Amino acid sequence: MPLQNGARAAAELQGKASASPPRRRGSAAALLVLRVATLCASACAAAVTATGGGALLGRASFRLLLAADAIVAAYSAVEAAAAAWEVARGDTALPEAVQLWFDFGHDQGFGYMALAAAAVAARDAAAAAAACGARGDAAVVLGFAAFAFMAMAALVTGFRVACFLATGSRFAPPPSSSASYY
Template structure:
């Protein structure tokens, strides 16, 4: 005879409350926390790059630096929204948009805005290399270019993470990789 519990079985409302109290496994939260950190770093670097580019009056007379300013400002605004979505996912354990839409949105926009930041930084770097005003005259432009490349680097890593999440979704139907404790079907 199987052992019986002295506790009454859980009712529907109690089951939902018990399920809500369960903590998400740390491995599932790692990706969301990593994305939040990458988004915050991209936001900080691109906003700082835009500020350096905007306050260099001599550099703004040249088209590559206006392109850098515009690209960094766009990436900063995008990063604000994506950092908010990542914070939502860390806090709630669910994506802001439906999962498939959120994964494709993140992956596509990370790549698009990342390449835009890279192109703007490369164009401004070529123009900054031709600066003939001495060592100190081009320092602010060089810092703006460096921050643009750094912002791109964080967006590129975020694109890798979102690409991995998208690949997991396409293979398993979930943005999380399959757990290693699940039985294989081989």
């Protein structure tokens, strides 16, 4: 079984298998920022939609936007807590392989859900601009922003999965100091 949580990279650097994990947390910090940004955008989109009154909630597309953004906000809150845990402790909350695939798969699914809901609401807001007004436009823009942050998080988690598959750790391998060039 490959060494977990960066222990392989640390073992290669120190030359022994019992090394402690390295203190590289750049991807975890980036994920924390993206998770908080997604949480803020999706929660604001849900709040704007929910307070839009009958003009917005009377339309099925905006009820879908409300539901999708509420789900994305709840997911982002849980994932922000997991990212904060990883930044603070240097370890994933779940076993590393499970956490990486969980994050990547859910980022993909919830990202596409947020995109679909925002696209349907945008089409509806364009068709009935007078009825939806500025609140409808703001909800759509915030819904697309939530998708954009979720898509960036999916790129980071995809990179982490690729590193895990290539090296057995979520960290990219360190540059070899004894590399020979031909």
